[in-house]
Amino acid sequence: MKSYILFFLVFLVCLSVYTQDKKKPNVLFIIADDLNTALSGYGHPQCKTPELDKLAERSVVFKNMHCQHPLCGPSRASIMSGLHTYSTGVLKNAGIDRKQKPDIVTLPQAFKNKGYYTARVSKIFHMGIPFDIIQGTAGGDDPTSWDEVYNMKALEHNAKGKLTNWSPKHDGHQKFNGLIAEGTDSDHVDGMAADKAIEMLHKLKDRPFFLAVGMIRPHVPLVAPKKYFDLYERDEMIAPIVPENDLEDLPTIYRNRNTNKKWGVTPEGHKGLLEAYYASVSYMDAQVGRILDKLKELDLDQNTIVVFCSDHGYLLGEHHKFQKPHLFEEAIRVPFIIHVPWIKSSIGKGTTKITELIDLYPTLTDLAKIEAPKELQGKSLMPLLQNVNSKKWRKKVAFTTCNAGGASVRTDEWRFTHWKHGDRGFEMYDLKNDPGEFTNLADNPKYAKVRKRLNKLLLKKKTAAGYTQEMYEWGYN
CATH class of the missing domain: 3.30.1120.10 (Arylsulfatase, C-terminal domain)
Structure with a gap:
């Protein structure tokens, strides 16, 4: 008799733990690479992102969000640690050095420590693009953060299709290669990542999870299947209007960094470059949509916090410059969308309050009721999720x-x-x-x-x- 009573008590304890776990909110974190605010939902006149627009309609959209460093490695280290670059020690393209910073508790690690299953699909911490994708390697990942990881392996610009270098003066791996690719979405890296993310959602649907999915596009090479290029008319692409003498009043140390003298983009080539950038954004957008559709199909959408953002902005000819490491608005401001199913007061609304990517970490731990490390340098966005004009939000500087x-x-x-x-x-x-x-x-x-x-x-x-x-x-x- 005693054994039956003991068995029943153990059963009740296990049931209690299971019930508590089911109440824990899941986190789906999706981050794009080298994406500026070229989203139709952000008012961009040409780029088409219908899936992210649908997400924005049921989320809070942060229209004044700023990165901590306009370069992949440093920015991602800041996002995932909730710390500024001077505190992470990452100011170049690398991952967090655990030997130098042994006490850092990353965002997924904080969830992992509280019983969440943490998984990474593709690039979350730094990876070298396109080489880590071509080789299927992990780059500067942080293994401590994850229970499970998946690196994507794809051909990138070596895939079949029509390849054009829109920056003929530059022949390094950062050149503006545009590939009108043959094959389906899943023949290329972001489609592969969406496939794996969907597989992971099936696997994790009965336990609390923190699933991080990295979208590579629109990082160069600008690879997308032909149907996404067909969304755009190359001749109709509108290049930024910049004063001829715009750079003359800049300090010499950075005046000529990544100007068009390096890239050699012609006026005609600029249109081709923009078409390829927007096509790769639309391709990425479609993969995000596939993941979100599966989340709903599996009845996970009512208990899953969804975050979409980019690691930093990107220059596409503004200030006669291209790419990322600059301290202009286009390189620093990023798209940032959060959907919290149980917060209804700000659905579909946007805020122009100044916010920073380091604010993500304390926001997610706040929402999940997980104690955050005291060292975090960001602030929880909870007040703005509840009221986009909240006077409780006091941050005035990025x-x-x-x-x-x-x-x-x-x-x-x-x-x-x-x-x-x-x-x-x-x-x-x-x-x-x-x-x-x-x-x-x-x-x-x-x-x-x-x-x-x-x-x-x-x-x-x-x-x-x-x-x-x-x-x-x-x-x-």
Whole structure:
């Protein structure tokens, strides 16, 4: 008799644990690579992203979200640790060094420590694109974060199709190769990642999970099946309008970084480049849609927090420059969408409050009622999820680092930037009157008081982010 009673008690305990686990919200985190705010839901006049637009309609859209470093490795290390780059020690394309930073608890690790099953599909921490995809290798991943990982292996620009280099002066792996690819979605990397993510959802549907899915596009090479190129008319692509002398008032240390002198993009080629970029975005968008459809089909959508974002922005000819490591708005601002099924008050709404990617970590632990590490440097976005205009949200400044000792603060009215920690020049832009950041006012005596105030703010933010004088020579590449 006693054995039956003991068995029944054990059964009740197991049932209780199972019930508690079922109440835990799941997390589906999807991150794109090198995606600026070229989403139709963000008001882009040409790029077509119907699946992300549908997600936005039932989510909160953050329209003033900023990355911590406009380069894949540093940005992803910050997102996944909730720390600024000076605190992670990652200012180049690499992963978190556990030997140097043994006490870091990553975002998925925090969930793993609380009984969640954590899985990675494709690029979450840094990977070298396209080589890690071609080889099927893990790059700078953090194995401690995951219970299970999947690396995608695809041909990338070596796949069959029509290949064009839209940047003929540059022959490195970052050139603007556009491939109108043969085959189906699943013959290429993001389709493969969606297939695996769907498989994982089936596998994990009966246990709490943190599933992170990396979309490679629109990182170069700009690979997409032909049907996504067919969504666009190349001749109708609209290139950014930039003053001819836009770069003349920039500090020399970064004036010529990644300008078109390096790429050699012609006016006709610019249209082809934009078509390829938007086609690869639309291809990525369709794969996100497939994953979200499966989430609903499996009845997981009512208990799963969905996050979509990019690691940083991207220049497509703005300021006569291309690609990412710059401290202009286009390189720093990113799309960011959160769907929380049980928060109904802000469905389909957007907020223009200043937010940062390091705010994701404390937000997810807050939503899941998981204790977050005290060291986190971001703030929970919960007030804005409940009310997009919440007065409880007090963040007024975004802080971003860059190569060459660059750092920038962004307020609602100003951007202020210094290079080599102030020894190699400054930039200051009046965002109300000059949203394109064309006129550098840093050396204009009329704005001396503003410069002094913003410089003080920048130095304060650097210190809070973990900067010390020993870091002076960090990140010079």
